[in-house]
Amino acid sequence: MSVGSRRGFLGVAGLAGAGIALGACGGSGGGGTKPRRGGTLRAAFPGAGAKETLDPHAQRQFVDIARHKALFDRLVDLDAALRPVPRLATRWEQRDDATVWRLTLRRAVFHDGHVLDADDVLYSLSRILDPKAADHLARTSLGVIDLAKCRAVGARTVELVLKRPNAELPSLLGMTGTAVVRKGYRDPSRPVGTGPFRFRSFQPGRAFAARRFDEHWDGAPYVDEVRILSAETEARGNAVQAGEVEYAHEMTPTFARLVRGNPRVRIVATPRSGAVGFVLKTDRPPFDDPDAALAMKLLADRRRLVEVVLGGRGEPGNDMYGLGYRYYPRGVAQRERDVAEARRLLRKAGALNTPVTLYTSTAADGFVDAAHLYARQAAEAGLRVQVSTGPPETYFTDLLDRGTIGSHRCGAMPIPTYISERLLTGAPQNVTAWERTDFDGAFARAQALVDEEERAPAYGRLLRTVRDAGGLVLWGHADWLNAVSARVHGVAPAPPNTVDWARFDTVWLG
Amino acid sequence: MLRYAARRVLLTGAQLVALAVATFLLTALLPGDAADTAFNEQAGPEQIARLRHEMGLDRPLAVRFASWAGGLLRGDLGTSYLGHRPVTAIIASSFGATATLALVTATILLPLALGLGLAMGLREGGRTDRVISAVTLALTAIPDFVLALALVAVFSLRLGWLPSAWVGVESGPALYVLPVAVLLARTVSHFSRQIRAGTRTALHAGYTVQARRLGVPRVPLVLRHVLPNAVVPGVQELARTGDQLIGGVLVVEAVFAIPGMATALIGAVQSRDVPTVQGLTLLLAAVALLLNLVADLVCRRLSPRTEVLR
Numbered sequence: 001m002s003v004g005s006r007r008g009f010l011g012v013a014g015l016a017g018a019g020i021a022l023g024a025c026g027g028s029g030g031g032g033t034k035p036r037r038g039g040t041l042r043a044a045f046p047g048a049g050a051k052e053t054l055d056p057h058a059q060r061q062f063v064d065i066a067r068h069k070a071l072f073d074r075l076v077d078l079d080a081a082l083r084p085v086p087r088l089a090t091r092w093e094q095r096d097d098a099t100v101w102r103l104t105l106r107r108a109v110f111h112d113g114h115v116l117d118a119d120d121v122l123y124s125l126s127r128i129l130d131p132k133a134a135d136h137l138a139r140t141s142l143g144v145i146d147l148a149k150c151r152a153v154g155a156r157t158v159e160l161v162l163k164r165p166n167a168e169l170p171s172l173l174g175m176t177g178t179a180v181v182r183k184g185y186r187d188p189s190r191p192v193g194t195g196p197f198r199f200r201s202f203q204p205g206r207a208f209a210a211r212r213f214d215e216h217w218d219g220a221p222y223v224d225e226v227r228i229l230s231a232e233t234e235a236r237g238n239a240v241q242a243g244e245v246e247y248a249h250e251m252t253p254t255f256a257r258l259v260r261g262n263p264r265v266r267i268v269a270t271p272r273s274g275a276v277g278f279v280l281k282t283d284r285p286p287f288d289d290p291d292a293a294l295a296m297k298l299l300a301d302r303r304r305l306v307e308v309v310l311g312g313r314g315e316p317g318n319d320m321y322g323l324g325y326r327y328y329p330r331g332v333a334q335r336e337r338d339v340a341e342a343r344r345l346l347r348k349a350g351a352l353n354t355p356v357t358l359y360t361s362t363a364a365d366g367f368v369d370a371a372h373l374y375a376r377q378a379a380e381a382g383l384r385v386q387v388s389t390g391p392p393e394t395y396f397t398d399l400l401d402r403g404t405i406g407s408h409r410c411g412a413m414p415i416p417t418y419i420s421e422r423l424l425t426g427a428p429q430n431v432t433a434w435e436r437t438d439f440d441g442a443f444a445r446a447q448a449l450v451d452e453e454e455r456a457p458a459y460g461r462l463l464r465t466v467r468d469a470g471g472l473v474l475w476g477h478a479d480w481l482n483a484v485s486a487r488v489h490g491v492a493p494a495p496p497n498t499v500d501w502a503r504f505d506t507v508w509l510g
Numbered sequence: 511m512l513r514y515a516a517r518r519v520l521l522t523g524a525q526l527v528a529l530a531v532a533t534f535l536l537t538a539l540l541p542g543d544a545a546d547t548a549f550n551e552q553a554g555p556e557q558i559a560r561l562r563h564e565m566g567l568d569r570p571l572a573v574r575f576a577s578w579a580g581g582l583l584r585g586d587l588g589t590s591y592l593g594h595r596p597v598t599a600i601i602a603s604s605f606g607a608t609a610t611l612a613l614v615t616a617t618i619l620l621p622l623a624l625g626l627g628l629a630m631g632l633r634e635g636g637r638t639d640r641v642i643s644a645v646t647l648a649l650t651a652i653p654d655f656v657l658a659l660a661l662v663a664v665f666s667l668r669l670g671w672l673p674s675a676w677v678g679v680e681s682g683p684a685l686y687v688l689p690v691a692v693l694l695a696r697t698v699s700h701f702s703r704q705i706r707a708g709t710r711t712a713l714h715a716g717y718t719v720q721a722r723r724l725g726v727p728r729v730p731l732v733l734r735h736v737l738p739n740a741v742v743p744g745v746q747e748l749a750r751t752g753d754q755l756i757g758g759v760l761v762v763e764a765v766f767a768i769p770g771m772a773t774a775l776i777g778a779v780q781s782r783d784v785p786t787v788q789g790l791t792l793l794l795a796a797v798a799l800l801l802n803l804v805a806d807l808v809c810r811r812l813s814p815r816t817e818v819l820r
Contacts (some may be wrong), residue, residue, distance in 0.1 A: 042678040049777025050600060050786060051548065060549065134560040137553060203591050204776060206769045227678070234659075235675040235767035242666045244678035393780055394542030401553060411537040421554075428554020446526065 033489050039509040041224040042486070043502070047230025049205040056179035058135040062249060065176050066502035067208045069230050072179035072193035072321055072420055073217075075103060075121065076170050077499035079262040080270075082325040082414045084170035084303035088116060088180055088194065088217075092475060097191065098450050105156040108194040108217040110182050116194055117473050118152030125182040126151065140428060143416065146170070165448035167455060170402055171288035171414040176497050188462075196221045196505035214350075221505035222490075231427055240265055240483045246509065247491070248483040249502070252365055253311025256481050264486050270493035270501075272324035273480030274411040275317055276310070277368070278358070280471035281404050283433035285469030286351035290469040295345035296405070298338045302475045308373055308477050309366040317474035319467040321417040324477070324498045329460030332467070343381040355384035359403030362397035367407040370475075399431055406431060407470070419443055432471030439465060473503035486510075522799045530582075531763055533791045534575050544591040544782040565591045578788060588785035590778075597789040604790075607676075608763070608770035612755055614686055617695045619751070623698045624741070624803050627705020631740065632732065643706075646699035653732065654758050658692045658765040658802050675767040687726055691764045696758065697751045704747040708740030715739070742809060747806030753798050772773055 003199040029145065045063035053060065056068035073477040086092075088101040089393040108116040128138050129147055149161035172173060172178075180193045191199045197210035198217065208228045216218040231239060237255050243264065250265070259265040280287040280296055287293045302316035315323065318335055322328045346352040360371040369388060375385035385405070389397055399406040410418065419428055424443060437460065446458035467474055484491050490507045494500035545562035555563075562568050566577075581588050587597035626646070630639040649657075665688060666674035672687050673679040712718060718735050726735075763772040771790055780787035 044677050048779075049781060050590050050594075050595065050783060051777075051781055053593060084702045134557060134564050137549070139553075140557070143663075201611040203769070203776070204595070213816070229677050231675065231677045231767045234765065235677055238662055238666060238674035238676040239767075240669065244673055244675065246678075277612065391541045393540075393782065394546040397542065397555070397558060428557060501541070 015141055021459050033508075033510045035222050037222050037224075039223050040227060041247065041504055042227045042229060042237040042245040042424055043249065043403045044229045044245045045232045045249040046232065046236070047205055049230075049241065052198075052230065053193050054205040056181065056191070056193070056207075057124075057133070057138065057177055059133075059137050059177035059187075060494060062502070063228065063230055066249070067202075067210075068179055068195040069195065069502055070210050070228065070305060071191050071195040071199055071227055073108065073195050074174060074178050075105075076174040076178060076255060078171065078174040078412075078414065078497070080324075080494055080498055082171070082322070082495075082498065083214045084174050086498070087174075087175070090120075091140065094167070094169070094172050094450065096118055096165075098165045098169070098448060099198060101162070101164045101169050102153065103158045105158065109158070109215045110194050111192050111198045112182070114182060115300065116180070117155045118158045121158045121180055122150060123179045124178075127180065127185070128183065129313065134180070136177060138172075141172050141175055141403060141420070142178065144463060146330045159301045164444075165334060167450055167452075168414065168416045168447055175413070177419065179212045189379060190346070197226055200225070201239060214228065215239075216505065216506065222508035223504065225502045234468070236431065237483070239433070240485060243320065243485060246485040246488045247504075247507075251481045251483045253313045253481065255483065256313065257311065259483065265440070266484050266486055268482045268491050268493055269313060269490065270480040270482075271315065272412075272477050272493055273495040274409065274478060275321050275323070276314075276370070276409045276476045276478050277317060277319075277474035278370075279399070279406045279408045279431045280473065281406075281433045281472040283341060283435065284404065285291045286354065286356065287404065287411055289349040289351070291345045292349040292351040293471055294340040295349070295351070295383075295471070297335060297473050298342040298345070299381055299383070300336050300374060300473055300475045301377050302335075304375060304377070308478045309370040310476055312477045313479040313481065317476045319470075319472055319474050320463040321472070321474060322408065322463070325412070325415055327415045327456045329457070329463055330466060335467075337377075338494070339381045342383075345453055352371065352382055355386055356404050358385050358387050358405040358407075359390060359399065360387060360407040361390045361392045363392040363395035364407070364409050367409075371407060374475075400429070408474075409456040409478075412497060415463070416443075416447060419459070419462060420447075423462075423470070434466065450482055511810065514810065515516065518803055518806060522803050523783070526661040526796060527798055529795050530579070530792055531575075531787065534784065535738070537570055537779070537782065537787050540779075540782060541666060542782060544784070547781045548592060565590075568574050574784075580787065581587035587789040589784045589785050592781055597691070597785050600778075600786055600788055601793060604769060604771045606770075607768050608759055608772065609690060610769065611686065611693070611759060611770065615690050615697070615755060617787035618690065619694060619697055623703055624744075626698065626702040627744070628709055628737070628740070630702065630706040630733070631709025631713065632736075634706075634713075639706075641703070641756070646702055649695040650699045652695070654692055654696065654761040655765055657695055657737055658688070658762060661688050661691060662765070674764075676769065677767050685766075689766045692762050692765075693755060693758045697745055697754055698752070701744065701747055701751055708743045709736055712736040745805055745809050750801045752801035752805075756794055756798055 014257060017135055024341045045066055046062040047063060051060055052064055056072045059065055075089050075414050076084045077087045079085045087106055088105055091104045093102050105116055125145060126147055128136050130136065133289050143164050144164065146161045146163045151159050153159050172375055196216040198213045200209040200211055202208045210222045212224050237250040237251065239245040256267045282288060282293060296419050297319055306314045306316055318332060323327050358368045358371050358375060362368055371387045375387050378385045422429045422431065423434050424440050443462055444453055449455040449458060480496060488507060489510050492500040544565055545558050545567055548561055578588055589596050590600060626642055630642050633639050660676045665672045672684055676685055679685060713736055721731055721735055737748065760772040763770045773788040
C-alpha cells in the first residue's frame, strides 16, 4: 500500500501566527518613539513569597511565569486569540489523524552556547511528564503524549506520538509550564535557557534580575537588564507612580481611576482577558434541575455587574467561556436579564422558597462585591441568596466540593483547554460538577477532528450546551490592567500567558 | 537577685516551649494546608493529594510535631514546604532587613524619647510640654498603617523625595527614612510620656525637694537625682516598646514591601508553610521574651526596693 495523501503530513501550520502578531501591535500606546537600546526595566508583579520558583516546569504564579519567560522559550506560544504561534518550533505537521506530530525546530542558542536540538526537546518533555514531580502542572495537559514512542528524527526534527488523536497538540505545547530546557537540566537555581535574557540573580519572594542575551533567535532585547520584582498591590501602585518601577502587573480598576490624568503613568488594558462569573453545582439540588440553573443565568444583571465590580472595565458575558478566542461560536444571542421568566422557572423547579448559599472569598478582586450584588439581583425575583465567605488561601480547592453557588474566574486559555480542565467527568477543576458522558464523548470526537473548519463548530456546540443547561453564569469578560511608566514603550495589550504578555524583550525605555 | 534571675530564665524557656506547641497547633487549625495553597486555582484534587503526600502532610499531627521538634533538638529548623529552602536560610535572608530596621529605630528612639520626656517633665504645663504633648498624643492615636500611607502619599508620590517602597530601589539609607519614621512615631510617644511621668514624680519627690533646699544646683540635681529615678518606669516601658516594635514591623514591612522577617512570616502563614512559621515565630518570640527578661533584671538592679516588697 502506498502512503496516500491522507497519511502524509497534513495541516502545515506555522506562519499563521506572524500576521496576527503584527496586528496586535496597534494598541500598544506611546508608540511615537523609535526603539532605543539600553537601560534597566523594573517590573513588579504580585509576589508569592517562598513559593516563587525558577523551575519553569513547576509553574505557579504570574511572577514565576514572567521570570521563566525571560529565560526560556516554548516550542509554541499562543497569540491574543489563543491560536498557536511558532516559537522554537517553526512548523508542525500531523499525520495518522493527529496522533503523530512532527515539529521542526529553529536554530536557537542556549545561554551556554549549546545549539538547541531534538534531544533537548525530548528531555524537556520527559522532565515535564516526570511522574514523581507533583508540581509540574502541564503534566496533566501533556499527558496525552506517549513519551516512549517519541523520537528525534534529525538534529532539529522531533516526532511526538500521542496516546489518542488530538488536533490541539500545538495549543497544549503553548500552555504555561512547557518551557524547553537544556538536556540534563536539574538544578533550578542555575537556569540555562534559550530565552531573550540570561540569568543573573534570584531571591524568592523578592527579586530576579537577568541580562540581555544578544544571540537570542528573535533578536536581542532592547533593554540591557530586566528585573522582575515581587510586591503587593499597594506597593506596586506606589512604586509605579513614584517611578521606582516601570511596569506594574495586575492593577485594579480603582487604581486605573486614581492615575487617570497622571502624566507619568499609563494603563495598558487588555480586553477579553478571561471570564468572571458564578458556578452552580449541577449535581445537587436545586441546580441539578436545568430550569433552576437557567433561572440563575437570567437573574444576573450583567451590565450592572460589569459596571460595579469591574469598574466598567470589561464586557458582559454570554455564559460561554472564551469571548474573542479561537473557536468561540459566532451569532449566539446575548443573554439578557429576565426576572419574570427566572421567577417562573424557579417556581417550576420548586426552588423559589429555599434559600441558597453563595460561597465566596476574597481570593480574587471583586469576588465578594460581585457575590453581594448578585444576591441583591436574585432577591428581585424573590430568591434568597446568602453570601458566605471562606478563607482565600484555600478557596479554589474548597470550592471543588463545597457550596451550591461559588465565585469563578478564569484567565485566558484556549477553549478546548477550558473544557478539558473544567467541564469533563473527572476533570481536575470541574467546579460546576458537570458530568455528562455524552458531552465527554462529543469533546473527544471534536478534539480528534483534523480539519479546523469542522472542529470549530463542534466546540461551539459544546459551549452552547453548557450555556443552556450547564452551571456557568459567566457574566463578564474583564479587561486585564497593567500600569506602565510613561518612559516605557512597546508594551502590547495581551491576555496573561499569551506570547506578548510580560514580554520584556520587545519593550524599550524612552 | 541570682535566684530571681535563674527563675526568670527558666520561665522564659518554658514559655518558648509552650509557644512552639501553641504555634504548631494554631497553624494546624487554619483551614487548608501547604498542599492546598501551593497551586492556587490551577490544580485538581488528585494533584494536590499527591503533593500533600510528597510534603508528608498526610501524616498525623503528633508525628509531624515530633519530627519537627526532633529536628529542633539537633539544631535543625527544618525545610520550607514550598521552594524547599532550609528555614535557617529563610531566616538568614530576612533577618538583616528587620534587624537593621529595629536597630536604627532603637538608636534614634532612646535619646529622642529621653530628651523629649525630660523636656516635658521638667517644665510641666509650660509651652514646650504642651506642644510636645499635643504632637505625641496625636501620633499615639494614628494607626501605623494610616501614618505609613500618609507619609508615602506626601513624601514619595507628591514630593518625590523618598522611595515609596523597597521594590525598585536596591539599597541606600533613604529606604529607611519612612519606615523608621512610622516605627518611631508611636514608640517615641509612648516612651517619652513615660519618662515625662517619671521625671515629674522624681521632681516632686521628697529627696529632690530636700536636695534643692540644700542648694544643689539644677543641672546636677536633674542628672544625679531626677534622671535615674525617672528612667526606672521607662526601662520597663522599653521592653514593652520592643514588643510594640515587633508588632509595628509587621505593618511597616507589609506597607513598604520590606523583605524582612515579618514579610516572610506573613507569607509563610498564608501558604501554611508550617516549618517556616515555627522558625520565625520562635525567633521573634525569643527576642521579645529576652527583652522582657533583660528589662526585668535591669529594673531590679536599678530599683532594688521591689525585691524587699516581694
